Amino acid sequence: MVRKPTSKETARKPNMREAILAAAEELFATNGFNAVSVRDIAQAAGANPGSVTYHFKTKDGLLLEIYRRHCGPMNLRRSELLAAARRVRDLQDRLEAIVRAYVVPAFTSGSDLAGGGARFTRLRAVMSAEGNEVARRIIAQTFDDTSHAFIDAIHESLPHVPRTEIVWRSHFLLGALYYSLVTPERVSRLSRGEADGSDAAAAIEQLVQATVASFQAPALDQAAPARRRATASNKT
Amino acid sequence: MVRKPTSKETARKPNMREAILAAAEELFATNGFNAVSVRDIAQAAGANPGSVTYHFKTKDGLLLEIYRRHCGPMNLRRSELLAAARRVRDLQDRLEAIVRAYVVPAFTSGSDLAGGGARFTRLRAVMSAEGNEVARRIIAQTFDDTSHAFIDAIHESLPHVPRTEIVWRSHFLLGALYYSLVTPERVSRLSRGEADGSDAAAAIEQLVQATVASFQAPALDQAAPARRRATASNKT
DNA sequence: ATGTGATTTGTACTATCGTACAAAAAATCA
DNA sequence: TGATTTTTTGTACGATAGTACAAATCACAT
Numbered sequence: 001m002v003r004k005p006t007s008k009e010t011a012r013k014p015n016m017r018e019a020i021l022a023a024a025e026e027l028f029a030t031n032g033f034n035a036v037s038v039r040d041i042a043q044a045a046g047a048n049p050g051s052v053t054y055h056f057k058t059k060d061g062l063l064l065e066i067y068r069r070h071c072g073p074m075n076l077r078r079s080e081l082l083a084a085a086r087r088v089r090d091l092q093d094r095l096e097a098i099v100r101a102y103v104v105p106a107f108t109s110g111s112d113l114a115g116g117g118a119r120f121t122r123l124r125a126v127m128s129a130e131g132n133e134v135a136r137r138i139i140a141q142t143f144d145d146t147s148h149a150f151i152d153a154i155h156e157s158l159p160h161v162p163r164t165e166i167v168w169r170s171h172f173l174l175g176a177l178y179y180s181l182v183t184p185e186r187v188s189r190l191s192r193g194e195a196d197g198s199d200a201a202a203a204i205e206q207l208v209q210a211t212v213a214s215f216q217a218p219a220l221d222q223a224a225p226a227r228r229r230a231t232a233s234n235k236t
Numbered sequence: 237m238v239r240k241p242t243s244k245e246t247a248r249k250p251n252m253r254e255a256i257l258a259a260a261e262e263l264f265a266t267n268g269f270n271a272v273s274v275r276d277i278a279q280a281a282g283a284n285p286g287s288v289t290y291h292f293k294t295k296d297g298l299l300l301e302i303y304r305r306h307c308g309p310m311n312l313r314r315s316e317l318l319a320a321a322r323r324v325r326d327l328q329d330r331l332e333a334i335v336r337a338y339v340v341p342a343f344t345s346g347s348d349l350a351g352g353g354a355r356f357t358r359l360r361a362v363m364s365a366e367g368n369e370v371a372r373r374i375i376a377q378t379f380d381d382t383s384h385a386f387i388d389a390i391h392e393s394l395p396h397v398p399r400t401e402i403v404w405r406s407h408f409l410l411g412a413l414y415y416s417l418v419t420p421e422r423v424s425r426l427s428r429g430e431a432d433g434s435d436a437a438a439a440i441e442q443l444v445q446a447t448v449a450s451f452q453a454p455a456l457d458q459a460a461p462a463r464r465r466a467t468a469s470n471k472t
Numbered sequence: 473a474t475g476t477g478a479t480t481t482g483t484a485c486t487a488t489c490g491t492a493c494a495a496a497a498a499a500t501c502a
Numbered sequence: 503t504g505a506t507t508t509t510t511t512g513t514a515c516g517a518t519a520g521t522a523c524a525a526a527t528c529a530c531a532t
Contacts, residue, residue: 037489037490038490038491039488039489049490049491050492050493052489052491053490053491053492055491057491058490058491059490059491170497192487235473
C-alpha cells in the first residue's frame with residue numbers, strides 16, 4: 001500500500017497555509033499592507049477568510065510569518081556569500097564580490113520558487129515606505145546586523161573612505177535596490193523599451209556596477225565630522 | 237480704516253483648505269495613503285471631516301490636489317537649474333551640475349515652508365511603493381518629460397555611455413533619493429549617530445557625489461543590446 | 473443692518489474592515 | 503471502525519471607512 005504523505009510533506013496539493021502565505025506576500029508586495037484585506041488574501045488563495053485567522057491569528061501575524069519565513073534563508077545566504085567575498089585577495093574584486101553578496105540574495109532567495117526573493121524584497125521595500133510597525137521592529141532586529149557586517153566588510157576593502165560615507169552609500173544601494181523592484185516598468189518606459197526593468201540579471205549587473213563605482217568615489221572630507229556643521233541645512 | 241484682508245490673502249489664520257492640504261501631505265507621506273483616513277486628516281488639520289469633502293470632493297481628489305500644487309513649481313525649478321547646468325563648459329562639472337539640478341529641488345521646493353519639497357518627494361516615494369493609481373497616472377504624465385530631459389542632458393555629457401545605462405543609473409538615483417527621505421533614521425542608526433540622515437544638505441552632497449561617480453563608471457558592454465540575452469534571467 | 477453666497481458643522485448611510493466563534497468536514501490514529 | 507484532533511466553512515459582530523447632505527455659521531457687498 002502506498003503511504004499517504006503527511007501534511008508536512010504535501011507541498012503540491014491543497015496546502016492552504018502556504019497558499020495563503022504566497023497570496024499575502026504577492027498582494028502586500030504590490031499594493032501595500034493596508035490596501036489589502038484579509039478577504040482579498042483569502043480569495044486569492046482560494047481559501048476562506050476564517051482560515052486566515054485560524055493559521056495566523058491576525059493580519060499582523062500573517063505579515064510576521066512572511067518575514068519569519070524569508071529572513072533566515074536570505075541572511076544565511078548573504079553571510080555565506082559575504083564570507084566567500086571576504087576571502088577575495090584583490091581589493092577591487094573583493095569590493096565587487098561584497099556588493100554582489102548583498103544584492104544577489106535580495107533578488108533570488110534560496111528557499112522557494114523563481115521570483116520569491118525578489119517578491120519578498122519588494123515587500124520589504126513597500127513596508128518600509130508605509131512605515132509599517134511590524135516590519136520596522138523586525139528590520140531593526142534582523143537586518144541591522146547584516147547591514148553592519150556588510151558595511152564593515154566594505155570599509156575593510158576601502159580603508160581610506162570614512163565609515164560614515166560608506167553608510168550613506170550603502171543606504172543609497174538599498175534604496176536603488178528597493179526601487180528597482182518596486183517600479184521596474186519605469187526602466188523599460190524611460191529606456192523606450194531598450195532595457196527590461198524586470199530582468200533581474202540585468203538589474204543586478206547594473207546595480208553592482210553602479211554601486212561599486214559610487215563606493216570608490218573620493219570621500220567628501222567635510223562630511224566626516226558631520227555633526228558639527230553650520231551649513232544651511234534643511235531638516236526634513 | 238484698516239482694510240480687512242480677503243480670504244485669498246489670509247495665509248496665516250484659519251485657511252482650512254490649506255491646513256487640510258498640509259495635514260494630508262504630512263500624514264500620507266509618513267503613513268501611506270490607505271492607512272490614513274479622511275477623519276485623521278480632518279482632525280490633524282483641526283477641521284471637520286465634511287470640510288474635506290467640501291473642498292476636495294473625494295480622498296483621491298485631495299491627493300490629486302497635493303500633486304497639482306507641487307508638480308508645477310518643482311519641475312519649473314528643475315528645468316531652470318537644468319538649463320543653467322547645460323551651459324557649464326567642463327563636462328565633469330556639467331555632469332555634477334545636472335545631477336544637482338535633479339536632486340536639489342526634490343529636497344527643497346520653491347513654493348512653501350522648510351521641508352515642503354522633501355515632504356512632497358517623500359509622499360511621491362510612498363505613493364510609488366504603494367502602487368497608488370492616482371499617483372501613477374500623474375507621474376507618467378508629469379514626471380516622465382522631466383526624467384527624459386535629465387537623461388538626455390546626462391547622455392550629452394557622457395556620450396560614450398549608452399543611454400540604457402544612463403536610464404538604469406538615474407533610476408538608481410531616484411530610488412536612493414526616495415529611500416533617503418523615507419528612512420533617514422536608518423542612516424543615523426547604522427552610522428551609530430555619526431551621520432544625520434535627516435540633514436538634507438548632507439544627504440544632497442552624498443547623493444550627488446555617489447551618483448556622479450556611478451554615472452562615470454565604465455559601461456557594461458553586454459548590457460547595451462539588452463533585449464537579446466540568454467542569461468539565466470530571473471523575471472520579477 | 474441685512475441678504476447672499478461660501479464655508480463649516482453634525483449626522484447618517486452604506487460598505488467593508490479585522491476578528492471571533494460555532495458548526496461542518498477532513499485527517500489522523502488507536 | 504470509531505474517537506479525537508486538525509482544518510475549513512459560514513456567519514456574525516463591532517468598528518471604522520468614504521461620502522452625502524441638510525442645517526448652522528461665517529464673510530462680505532450692498
